Amino acid sequence: xxxxxRLDEQLCFALYAASRAMTARYRPLLDALGLTYxxxxxxxxxxxRDGLSVGDLGExxxxxxxxxxxxxxxLEAAGLVLRTRRPSDERSVDIRLxxxxxxxxxxxxxxxxxxxxxxDLIPEELFRLRDELKALTARLTVSIPTQGETP
Amino acid sequence: xxxxxRLDEQLCFALYAASRAMTARYRPLLDALGLTYxxxxxxxxxxxRDGLSVGDLGExxxxxxxxxxxxxxxLEAAGLVLRTRRPSDERSVDIRLxxxxxxxxxxxxxxxxxxxxxxDLIPEELFRLRDELKALTARLTVSIPTQGETP
DNA sequence: AAAAACTATATTGCACACAATTTAATTGCG
DNA sequence: CGCAATTAAATTGTGTGCAATATAGTTTTT
Numbered sequence: 001x002x003x004x005x006r007l008d009e010q011l012c013f014a015l016y017a018a019s020r021a022m023t024a025r026y027r028p029l030l031d032a033l034g035l036t037y038x039x040x041x042x043x044x045x046x047x048x049r050d051g052l053s054v055g056d057l058g059e060x061x062x063x064x065x066x067x068x069x070x071x072x073x074x075l076e077a078a079g080l081v082l083r084t085r086r087p088s089d090e091r092s093v094d095i096r097l098x099x100x101x102x103x104x105x106x107x108x109x110x111x112x113x114x115x116x117x118x119x120d121l122i123p124e125e126l127f128r129l130r131d132e133l134k135a136l137t138a139r140l141t142v143s144i145p146t147q148g149e150t151p
Numbered sequence: 152x153x154x155x156x157r158l159d160e161q162l163c164f165a166l167y168a169a170s171r172a173m174t175a176r177y178r179p180l181l182d183a184l185g186l187t188y189x190x191x192x193x194x195x196x197x198x199x200r201d202g203l204s205v206g207d208l209g210e211x212x213x214x215x216x217x218x219x220x221x222x223x224x225x226l227e228a229a230g231l232v233l234r235t236r237r238p239s240d241e242r243s244v245d246i247r248l249x250x251x252x253x254x255x256x257x258x259x260x261x262x263x264x265x266x267x268x269x270x271d272l273i274p275e276e277l278f279r280l281r282d283e284l285k286a287l288t289a290r291l292t293v294s295i296p297t298q299g300e301t302p
Numbered sequence: 303a304a305a306a307a308c309t310a311t312a313t314t315g316c317a318c319a320c321a322a323t324t325t326a327a328t329t330g331c332g
Numbered sequence: 333c334g335c336a337a338t339t340a341a342a343t344t345g346t347g348t349g350c351a352a353t354a355t356a357g358t359t360t361t362t
Contacts, residue, residue, distance in 0.1 A: 002263070010263070014280075018170075039347090066348095089310085090358085109154060112161065129287065133165035133168075134165050134168075136272070137172045140172040141172050187317065214319075217344090220343085
C-alpha cells in the first residue's frame with residue numbers, strides 16, 4: 001500500500017543530519033572553551049539563571065537525570081559549577097556557577113556570531129527556521145494518544 | 152561586546168530539541184520492528200540499494216565506521232543483514248539484506264504515514280521545512296576555512 | 303506517629319556519535 | 333619487484349541520550 005520510505009524524502013533524516021552538522025560546526029569553537037555541545041547548552045541556561053535544580057535544567061533542555069547527572073558532574077570536575085543539596089529540600093540539587101563558570105560567559109558570547117560568519121546564513125532566514133522548528137517540536141511533544149484510548 | 156546567547160534564541164538548540172523530539176516520536180513505532188532510530192535509517196538506505204559497503208552507507212548517513220560497525224553488527228545479530236568481505240577488495244565489507252531484512256520493508260512502509268497521523272502536520276509544510284534543513288546542512292557542511300587561510 | 307505514596311536525583315545498562323589509533327589490504331612508485 | 337603511501341574497517345575511549353530501577357527525602361493518609 002505505502003511505498004518504501006526513501007531516506008532523502010524523510011523530514012526525520014533532514015533533522016537528524018542538520019542537527020549533527022550544526023553540532024560539528026560548534027565543536028571547534030567549544031573545544032576552545034573546554035565544553036561539549038550539551039555542556040554548552042547547560043551553561044547557556046545557567047548563565048541566564050543561576051542556581052537551578054537538576055530538574056529545572058532538565059525541563060529547560062528536555063533532558064533527564066540520566067543524562068544530566070554525569071554531564072553536571074563533569075562540569076563540576078572542570079570547576080565550572082557546584083552541585084549542592086538544597087537545604088530546604090534535600091532531594092533537590094542546586095547547580096551554581098563558580099567564578100570560573102561565570103567568567104566563561106564572556107568567551108561564549110562570541111560564539112554565535114563566529115558561527116554565522118563561517119556559514120553565510122541570513123539571520124532572518126535563521127530566525128524563521130528556528131521558529132518553525134520550535135513549532136514542530138511543540139507538535140511532536142504533545143502527549144501521545146494511547147492506542148484505542150476512549151476517555 | 153556580544154550579549155550572552157540565550158538558549159531560546161539559538162537555532163542550534165531548536166534543531167537539537169526538534170531532532171530528539173522526532174526520534175522520540177519514532178521510538179514506539181520502531182520498537183515494534185525491533186529497530187533503533189539510526190538502525191532504521193540504515194535500513195532505509197539498504198532498502199533503496201542493497202549491497203553497499205560500510206563506507207557507502209556512511210557517506211549516505213554521514214556516519215563513520217566507529218558508529219556504523221557496531222550498529223551493523225547488531226543488525227547482523229538480529230538477522231537483518233549479512234556482513235561479508237568483498238572478494239574484489241578485501242578491505243571493503245558488503246552489507247546485504249537477509250530475507251528477513253527485506254521482509255521488514257513492508258512493515259516499515261506504514262511508519263511515515265502513522266507518524267503524520269499522530270501529529271497533525273501539513274505535508275506541504277513538512278516538505279518545505281525538510282528542504283530548508285537540507286539547504287542548511289549543505290551550508291554547514293562546506294569545508295571549514297582554516298584560521299588565517301590566504302589562498 | 304507510622305505506613306504508604308510521592309518526588310528528586312542517582313545508578314545501571316544499552317546504543318549511539320565521534321576523535322584517534324590500529325589493522326589489514328591495495329595501489330603507486332622507483 | 334619491493335616498499336612506502338593510501339584506503340577501508342575495526343577498535344578504543346569519552347560523552348551523551350534514554351529506559352528502567354534504586355535510593356533517599358518529603359508529603360499524605362490513616
